[in-house]
Amino acid sequence: MFEIRKDASFSERNIPLGVLEVSYPENGFDRDALHSLIERELAALRDKYAGYDRKAVFGGNPYFRFFRKFKKTYPVMQQFETVMFKGRPFPEEDPVTAVPFLLELTTFVLSGTHDIDRIDGPLTIFTPDAKLPFDGMRGDSTHTYPNDICGRDDTGIIFSMIAGADNRTCVHPDSRHVFYPVFGTPDTASALIENALETLSGFVRTICPGAKTESAML
Structure with a gap:
C-alpha cells in the first residue's frame, strides 16, 4: 500500500x-465482462427500485444528510436518478473509472479515483477549518469546506469529499496504478x-483478473 x-x-x-489500491496490467481489461457486469447490476437495480421514491430511499441516507449540511445535493443520488430513470448511458468507456461509478450506484457509497503515479509524496487525510482553494478536475477553481474530508x-x-478531485492526480486514459477512496x-x-471495499475489489477482479489489489481501512 502506498503511504x-x-x-x-x-x-x-x-x-x-x-x-x-489497484495496479492494472496494460491491455488486461475484459470489456465483455465489464459490460455484462454493468448490465447485470443495473437490471437488479431496476427491479429493486421499480417503485422508486426519492425521500424513502435517500431521506435517511447519511451522505445525503452530510452534503445537505454544506447546502449541496448528494451527487450519487443525482447519478443514480439520471442513469436509472432519465436515460443517461452508463459511462463504461474507461474501465478504471467505471467500477467506482458502479459501486456508487449499487451501494450509494461515495467513491473516487486518483492516479498514484501523479501523487507527490505521501497522502495525508485531514479536515480543514477553512475554505482552501485548489484546481478541480476540470481545471476550474474550487475549494474545500470547513469540516470537509480532504x-x-x-x-x-x-x-x-464535497468538491471532488483535483486536476493533477485525477485519472487519465493511461492511468493504471490508481487508488479508490471510499468515503464515510x-x-x-x-x-x-x-x-x-470488498464489493469494489470484486468488480475489479471481474473486469481485470490480472489486477493487483490491496485495501485498507483508515
Whole structure:
C-alpha cells in the first residue's frame, strides 16, 4: 500500500475511510465482462427500485444528510436518478473509472479515483477549518469546506469529499496504478465501508483478473 497518513484533525473524528489500491496490467481489461457486469447490476437495480421514491430511499441516507449540511445535493443520488430513470448511458468507456461509478450506484457509497503515479509524496487525510482553494478536475477553481474530508500530498490538495478531485492526480486514459477512496461520514458504520471495499475489489477482479489489489481501512 502506498503511504497514507491521518492528521489529528481527521483522526479525532473517527470517520471511516477505506482505500483500495489497484495496479492494472496494460491491455488486461475484459470489456465483455465489464459490460455484462454493468448490465447485470443495473437490471437488479431496476427491479429493486421499480417503485422508486426519492425521500424513502435517500431521506435517511447519511451522505445525503452530510452534503445537505454544506447546502449541496448528494451527487450519487443525482447519478443514480439520471442513469436509472432519465436515460443517461452508463459511462463504461474507461474501465478504471467505471467500477467506482458502479459501486456508487449499487451501494450509494461515495467513491473516487486518483492516479498514484501523479501523487507527490505521501497522502495525508485531514479536515480543514477553512475554505482552501485548489484546481478541480476540470481545471476550474474550487475549494474545500470547513469540516470537509480532504486529502493532500506534498504539492497540494488532491481531493475534497464535497468538491471532488483535483486536476493533477485525477485519472487519465493511461492511468493504471490508481487508488479508490471510499468515503464515510460521521454517521456511517465502518462495516458499510468495509463491505463497499470488498464489493469494489470484486468488480475489479471481474473486469481485470490480472489486477493487483490491496485495501485498507483508515
